Amino acid sequence: MSHTTEAAGNLQINYTLSFPEAQAHYMDVEMNISGISQPFIDLKMPVWTPGSYLVREYAKTLESLTAEHNGKNLSARKINKNTWHVMLEGAQQVKVKYRLYCFEISVRNNFVSSAQGFIVGANTFLFPAGMLDNPSTIHIKPYKNWNKVSTSLDMVGNDPFTIHAPNYDILYDSPIEVGTQDVFGFEAAGVKYEVAMCLGGNYDKERIKKDLKKLVEKETDIFGENPNKRYVFIVHNYAKGGGGLEHLSSTVLGLPRDTYNTEAGYQRFLGLAAHEHFHLWNVKRLRPIALGPFDYETENYTTDLWIAEGFTNYFDNMVVHRLGLYTTENYFAALCTDINLIENSPGNKIQPLYEASFDAWIKYYRPTENSVNAGVSYYSKGSVAAMMLDLEIIQDSKTRYSLDDVMKYMYTEYYKVKKRGYTDEEFKQGLEKYAGKNLDDFYEKYIYGLADVDYNKYLGYAGLELIDDLAKSNQPALGLTTTVTNNKVIITTVIRNSSAWIDGLNVNDEITAIDGQQVMDVNAFIAGKKIGDKVIVNVTRDGLPLALPVTLLKNKQVKYRIASISNPSAQQIAVREKWLKQ
Structure with missing residues (x-):
């Protein structure tokens, strides 16, 4: 794909983001482009976002695109899944408006509610074909009581609601959080760090600042320098869920709100922060x-x-x-x-x-x-x-x-x-x-x-070995996982070459009985059997009853731990x- 069809900087591009129906998960985008010398302009929506390697078809969230110049409507026709062809009729500037439905909680999709606006660049900003090097300015009109913007993009002047991107690669790599997030900061490795904690959470601000500072400096030591002037951690504390996505000068972390209540949970937070920050x-x-x-x-x-x-x-x-x-x-x-x-x-x-x-x-x-x-x-x-x-x-x-x-x-x-x-x-x-x-x-x-x-070859260099705590176990296993839904035991996975695999149990089968008994905990029932035993598994498959004889094989699962060898050199x-x- 050509990066430039015209010299970068020919166009003046301004976006305005507003949220008149945030409660219904909508964001309105107005894109003003001036300095156009062509008879038409093609506007494109990315289909994926860097760091998350899946074509997500972001254009599926876009509605009601229109184009106008001085109040006159211009033809704006969609010509493929992510491109709109706008005829300019001699105009050198155009105002394009569209709406985005933003209701997927993740680190890689827009999410808008009355509580927050989380803006993923690739999911939000159309770009003119061949003009990825073009700068742009973004003005944000916040919803009701929203009073903060957290992003690694630079402010224009002293207005936190007006920000600037030098090109689209940086715009698409700089998520934006708008809302009432708790913002605090620290300095580490000569870089200003900002943490934006969104949607509550029982966290200890001072501990987080102290530990993130150490973490940043440890990682900087590995590479010898920290290339940022400023870096932003955007942390989404939802009831459940998780994940992280790295960016050039920021990251977005998703965590359960109660993560910070236990030492193990807090360590998971730091591990996620360490992972995404290492990506810089x-x-x-x-x-x-x-x-x-x-x-x-x-x-x-x-x-x-x-x-x-x-x-x-x-x-x-x-x-x-x-x-x-x-x-x-x-x-x-x-x-x-x-x-x-x-x-x-x-x-x-x-x-x-x-x-x-x-x-x-x-x-x-x-x-x-x-x-x-x-x-x-x-x-x-x-x-x-x-x-x-x-x-x-x-x-x-x-x-x-x-x-x-x-x-x-x-x-x-x-x-x-x-x-x-x-x-x-x-x-x-x-x-x-x-x-x-x-x-x-x-x-x-x-x-x-x-x-x-050969784990023991490599661990052996350090006088360590890998021990399988299940090596001497002679327990049988069906080799499947189940879930209980509405008192029904449903098979969710069948492991290759296991008893269940060989004798024909299928994912989505409902296990109604084993050896004539209703069984809610399949593994506990099988644990009382011996390797080589035959059982009759009654299932319902696609609404029809089926009885399958299954020969129990050895449980092939491993459970390793690392231990020191005796008398390391x-x-x-x-x-x-x-x-x-x-």
């Missing part, structure tokens, strides 16, 4: 070459999300541990969460890690009942790959280097010096530079291949200390 380097600046400049109208494929997301997933827990907020046992438990997820997913033997990255656009954000059997998370397996590479580098360099050094080198070399993204091979070369050896075998096994991970202790105490 890893992906927003140090990025796969495919991720920028963006084409906002189609998928932007990369095989490196295992680095962009998986490495970030690895470092978020590590940073919280380095802050002293996770004990070593907590940290090992967090690592094992990812390991157990991978090893209990049959899809780990089906989908290589590079392919999981590439197929994010069609698979990761569209999970089905069979996803656990067909794919692997590039977050979890990418995080484990990062752990293995970190330990390999520390071992091979005799504790001189670690994955931290790779991240700093790659950030400096590609973002700062070359001013572009990296290729697959270039990132591999960066890893090899600090490992001091060729990593073809690692890549062939674990990135492009489906080899079983001085070298193993040195690797462990370098790994855990950087």
Whole structure:
């Protein structure tokens, strides 16, 4: 897609956002464009937002688009799913109005209610075709008692309700919160930080400021600099839900409102903050070459999300541990969460890690009942790959280097010096530079291949081992998950090669009885059986009764933990200390 068809800056573009029907979840947008020299202008809505790799068809929320000049209506015809063709009839300026329905609670969609206006750039602002480099000004007319704007975009003058974007890439990468949020700040690593806590929550403001400051400085230490002048955390505290989305100079976090009530909940908040903040380097600046400049109208494929997301997933827990907020046992438990997820997913033997990255656009954000059997998370397996590479580098360099050094080198070399993204091979070369050896075998096994991970090889460098607490268990399992709805036991997942899979139980079957007994807790019932026992499972499928004989197989689930080996060597202790105490 061409970035420019006219010189950037030819057009004067102003948006006005208003919320006359916020209670009904509507935002009204007025777009004024002047300085047009063409007989027509095509206006486009992005179909996705960076950081969330799914075509979301944002144009589906747009209604009632009209165009006019000096009170005269102009033809504004939709010519494809996200483009409006406006005939100007000699006019050099045009006023375009449209409405957006904003009622999806997430970090990547607009959400408007009487309590707040959360504005996602890609979901809001039409752009003139070929003019992504054009600056724009946004004026916000707040609803009723809304009195604050939180965004990383700069104010125009001293008016917080008028902000400026130097181009559309930054506009689409700068969410805006308008409402009555609780705003407080701190300074860290020479950068001004703002936290906008939205919709309540039982949080300790001073503790958050203190801990986020430490977190920011720990992450800055890894890369050697903090490239922002100002950074904004927008935190949505809803009754339930969660998630996060990174941006160049801000992030949006979604958390349950009661998250802060427990120490475990508070640590989850810090872990999410650590993850999204780490992205300001890893992906927003140090990025796969495919991720920028963006084409906002189609998928932007990369095989490196295992680095962009998986490495970030690895470092978020590590940073919280380095802050002293996770004990070593907590940290090992967090690592094992990812390991157990991978090893209990049959899809780990089906989908290589590079392919999981590439197929994010069609698979990761569209999970089905069979996803656990067909794919692997590039977050979890990418995080484990990062752990293995970190330990390999520390071992091979005799504790001189670690994955931290790779991240700093790659950030400096590609973002700062070359001013572009990296290729697959270039990132591999960066890893090899600090490992001091060729990593073809690692890549062939674990990135492009489906080899079983030799966890104890890598953990062994640090005098640690992985122990499966279920290894000696001889419990049978059906190999399925269920949910109870209106007193009905419904199958929600069937695990590949399990008893249920082999003998024909299906997702959406209602289990009415096992061996003639009504059973609400299937796993508890099966736990009383032996491997090799046969049971009759009565189900209702598509309204028809069915009796299926099922032979119970061994429960193949694993439950790993990390423990120290007996008598680790001085070298193993040195690797462990370098790994855990950087």
